[in-house]
Amino acid sequence: MKDNQKTKLGLVLATDPRWVNIAEMNIGHILSDHAWCEQKAATTCISLIVKYAHYEAIVEEVTPIVAEEWGHFRRVLKELKKRGLKFEPPRKDEYVNKLQAIERKGLGPAQAAVEKLLTSAMIEARSCERFRLLSLHIQDDELKEFYREFMESEAGHYHTFIKLAKTIMPAKYVQDRWNEYLLDEAGIMKQMELRGDRMH
Numbered sequence: 001m002k003d004n005q006k007t008k009l010g011l012v013l014a015t016d017p018r019w020v021n022i023a024e025m026n027i028g029h030i031l032s033d034h035a036w037c038e039q040k041a042a043t044t045c046i047s048l049i050v051k052y053a054h055y056e057a058i059v060e061e062v063t064p065i066v067a068e069e070w071g072h073f074r075r076v077l078k079e080l081k082k083r084g085l086k087f088e089p090p091r092k093d094e095y096v097n098k099l100q101a102i103e104r105k106g107l108g109p110a111q112a113a114v115e116k117l118l119t120s121a122m123i124e125a126r127s128c129e130r131f132r133l134l135s136l137h138i139q140d141d142e143l144k145e146f147y148r149e150f151m152e153s154e155a156g157h158y159h160t161f162i163k164l165a166k167t168i169m170p171a172k173y174v175q176d177r178w179n180e181y182l183l184d185e186a187g188i189m190k191q192m193e194l195r196g197d198r199m200h
Helices: 005-009 018-024 027-051 056-082 094-101 109-137 141-168 171-191
Strands: none
Touching: 005 109, 018 027, 018 109, 027 056, 027 109, 056 141, 094 109, 094 171, 109 141, 109 171, 141 171
């Protein structure tokens, strides 16, 4: 990924650059929260497969992501252990809860599936942006490389979820709804407290 990552992802509001400095001072918390994010991502993908098994593309495209996210979970746990850091209990994910709250309710099955896919795409896009910041600005060279690998993976997932949404509903519908997601997500980010103990 190059320095125009924010543009590529389409995010309206970039992360406050101070976040990296705060995160670096709380790396144990960040790694624990990151591990839980990967676990939740794997679980969410399994739920998508179960709920939308009648969409062949979702089963085919999301199944490998389950394995990848679970592999990421194990990698982050290994990193915690290597550094002698404790794997802490999960925290309430205010960011994800707020994103889920903007999903439209009372829709038909196809539109509802798109909402779930776009929520997943947004989480991956924001995660990618933050992994990029860590890969560029954190002082620990090993963690720089660690997060560069995660950044590239999350970018691929983000594109997959958007692509899948367009196999369910017309591309214009998905793009228009995605543009609304981007604006709503920016509003959520403005309201969020700048914290360095979690990924989102």
